[in-house]
Amino acid sequence: MINLNEVLAQVHKEIKEYIGKGKVADYIPELAKVDPNHFGMALRLRSGEEFSNGDADLPFSIQSISKLLTLTMYIQQVGLELGDRVGVEPSGNPFNSLIQLEYEHGIPRNPFINAGALVITDGLISVFKNLEDEILNTARRLSGNPTVNYDLSVAASERMTGFRNAALVNFMKSYGNIVNPIDDVLDAYYHHCSLSMNCLDLVRMFSFLANEGIDFNGNRVLSFRETKRVNALMMTCGTYDAVGDFAFRVGIPAKSGVGGGIVGVIPGVMTLAVWSPALNSQGNSLAGTKALEVFTTLTGRSVF
Amino acid sequence: MINLNEVLAQVHKEIKEYIGKGKVADYIPELAKVDPNHFGMALRLRSGEEFSNGDADLPFSIQSISKLLTLTMYIQQVGLELGDRVGVEPSGNPFNSLIQLEYEHGIPRNPFINAGALVITDGLISVFKNLEDEILNTARRLSGNPTVNYDLSVAASERMTGFRNAALVNFMKSYGNIVNPIDDVLDAYYHHCSLSMNCLDLVRMFSFLANEGIDFNGNRVLSFRETKRVNALMMTCGTYDAVGDFAFRVGIPAKSGVGGGIVGVIPGVMTLAVWSPALNSQGNSLAGTKALEVFTTLTGRSVF
Amino acid sequence: MINLNEVLAQVHKEIKEYIGKGKVADYIPELAKVDPNHFGMALRLRSGEEFSNGDADLPFSIQSISKLLTLTMYIQQVGLELGDRVGVEPSGNPFNSLIQLEYEHGIPRNPFINAGALVITDGLISVFKNLEDEILNTARRLSGNPTVNYDLSVAASERMTGFRNAALVNFMKSYGNIVNPIDDVLDAYYHHCSLSMNCLDLVRMFSFLANEGIDFNGNRVLSFRETKRVNALMMTCGTYDAVGDFAFRVGIPAKSGVGGGIVGVIPGVMTLAVWSPALNSQGNSLAGTKALEVFTTLTGRSVF
């Protein structure tokens, strides 16, 4: 049988030359301060066994990976039928483009582009009295780590410079696709994007995606059908404008963030998380993408 | 010689059936309250003679006609070269579209679409300590009417519902094409759009456009060359997505507003203003457009 | 162990009500003549066992499924690096849109939209003296059926009405992304789209996609890596503008055609083919999509 500690060590070795290559996201000033030379990786089998390597216990800004958490909460509360307010198709456009949004009358293509995630956040505000608390509690509960927290300096930094997101949410409100006040939506959105977590937190939090919807405490988070939808969405929309390339190279459902993190799922088998801050030209962690590619190649574990 | 009072009476008679046809702008709740059956018209010859008809002395919300005033102020302060921040070409898109703006990296097509007018407003904020006062004083001075004022309920109403404009200004700021704080730009913009003036005020205020840049007190407002540019811009960009049709039917430079007003210029001859609140499908006053068409036909005074 | 004959019978029973629902493609006059009430399904395991149901041995127009064949031939001849002439990302636009093509300077998003398939065809013309013969021979060899043939009346019908495709190929040639004469490219394209094959032919022809690149005679068609790329492309781009929805409902890589056929792959396990002529609003076989959904649900065999 494969020794996964050795596999992770081998992955780390093979991708060493890529660590620090690429470019740390600099449109959010706080993120630009992060040392690009970090690399961490963790995985959790369905059985509960965990393996990790490098900076797997160092927290980082999970950014868009948080969209996976809010989408999960939205499906729990509102159900699978996103269709009225947000689609389930890849966009073929950069994550923050307004063009398609105008042609499609304020209905974002999917919940993983910024516009779609803002609609999901808006939907959650309508459900929860205090959404920021609710998200934090959910992240802590699902990850089993009570010290998980928002990085308020990152949230503030993003708020100060997030004119594109403010444009998106105002634009959708002009179409009636945002219900709550603009500032409430942006505040909640920047909060959940600022969640600071490490790779081990992430493989625990999203272990239910590899376990037909059951979390690591044995509690049902989503139904099997809902879990399948989330995994399918990650496969077709999870890595911005690199979905096709990522599917080929890595071959598993995944969600990336501009903080350099990526969460991947081998359905029925394991959840993975990798982190390295420097990004490739498509906004995904360069060394992280490479690490997942090497991992699925070494283990023969892609879905294709 | 033509008796212009008779011409105006004849115009009024010929377009009577169109008054009230169309649709009063309802996306700004305050504007939706206006009685659609008003009709007023005024003209001022280069010589100073004035003629009017109907509700020419009833104030209305000049809305986008104010863009002609702020553009004039901008040219006075910054000069003719708009090119770095705003273009001078027709847009071929609705006045509040974001699509072209994204393809052209946040540079609006011209100063008469909303995005362009917001950039002009932003530019004026950088020049004037108190722009709202400055605009009001300029409107009063150029119109010779010290009672001209903002309609604060209209400004507030537009502010509450103007998500599309908020999207535009945030979007342009994400490209670095807005210098001042978002709220300052929107506040000043909604203020000048809410200016309440009548047809006689307008023909006086814009008399310089028919007089090579000299206002009705004999003061130079713009140079001849600058005046020509403003008139050319009105001809090619002044009536939203109906520029071609308007050029054919009316055949003079004009700027319309969703309050139902239109200001027209026969260069070297006269300035006209017409008001009737109900709009055609392109957002221009239906009876007002018709009245200008009949006027230029009766007098043979189109530029074509 | 699952009895796959029973599964197919159960699938047929469950989707019976959907057969004939939807709309037979009518933009190609010859296709519009097909009886919408057909339904056939077949599958071939990696082991070589085959199962089928309904009209699985009735030939139909495979249309865009042929793009899977020409892509395979292209990769054999030119290799995996499509990037210079055609991308590997989903398009977010209808299969025959020119908009994205203009913004991306004549480089189609992926080889499964019409523009991309035309580039692939052009590339093959540069390699083969007589491409029509070569495609036919490949289809016969891979399916093991020497009677497979073009339906020349369908090809002619499509040629007569295919102005959109002619626009695409001319447009790409204006960007230098078509090398051979327009008419040669269109002729070869309409020929391969007109291939008439049945479900059993298709599961044999594409058995290599479920078998790491080895065909049903034990010959290597593609390398494992190349096979993975083709499967990934089908998952992210194979079902037009329904990729996300299809991934969720069916959950396997697939390629559909407007003739009502769909080929699906469970990597390492089996190749499937289904046919029912009436299409859903996204251009995929309505009953066929439903049948694959029921199949993956009954067998628990989706990749998610």
Place this chain on the structure above:
Amino acid sequence: MINLNEVLAQVHKEIKEYIGKGKVADYIPELAKVDPNHFGMALRLRSGEEFSNGDADLPFSIQSISKLLTLTMYIQQVGLELGDRVGVEPSGNPFNSLIQLEYEHGIPRNPFINAGALVITDGLISVFKNLEDEILNTARRLSGNPTVNYDLSVAASERMTGFRNAALVNFMKSYGNIVNPIDDVLDAYYHHCSLSMNCLDLVRMFSFLANEGIDFNGNRVLSFRETKRVNALMMTCGTYDAVGDFAFRVGIPAKSGVGGGIVGVIPGVMTLAVWSPALNSQGNSLAGTKALEVFTTLTGRSVF
């Protein structure tokens, strides 16, 4: 009174430094052979007096100026109501873009962009048995020059390389907005674009536009109303993507061609023609635009 021979000489002198600046159109190989250092200018007053300067009697390829002739013929045959098949608004896009055409379902924005001119040509084919002959006869009759002819080497050159135009016409036919065979439309279009005429021919041919629709023999070509429409269309759509800038700098209705010619009209006063082959970045003759600008400045004869 102004001596127009002196004015033309003065214009020539002032713009001398610009002659040869810019770039001769090279996408049509035959056009690329033209010496960029030519400059000719002619004008014809409503009274019939003519003035000219430089290479005013040297024929050149009139290219898109021919769209003014075919539009005139179309209005004569079909009337003013273009609206079903082609609009009358500026496009805000390059002259050969397909994007707007797709969003507007195959209805071109105006008859002066290529798509619109192709529709006009198609409409004329439906009227005339032999359109090429009809156009040639009309050009000869209106210009009074029986030696005017097509330059068949230019037509052939454009036909060989005109993939963008072939894309446009195929695309519109896919929307049902082209009635006649693709090749017939393209042939007729390339023929009329290849008309070889000089500046004096052009001011005679289009003298009716400055004379309320009456040509230089006293025959009515268009009604006054139709003439006004054509002039308005030239003002708002005649100079590609430079309409706004041209309106400001030159200030008269005009139609340009990539052969370096421009025809301008001062309604009621005169028709002008200028030719200099090297183009500015917007595809209009660089020295020609400058010459018209200097002319309207020296004479104070812009419409603004």
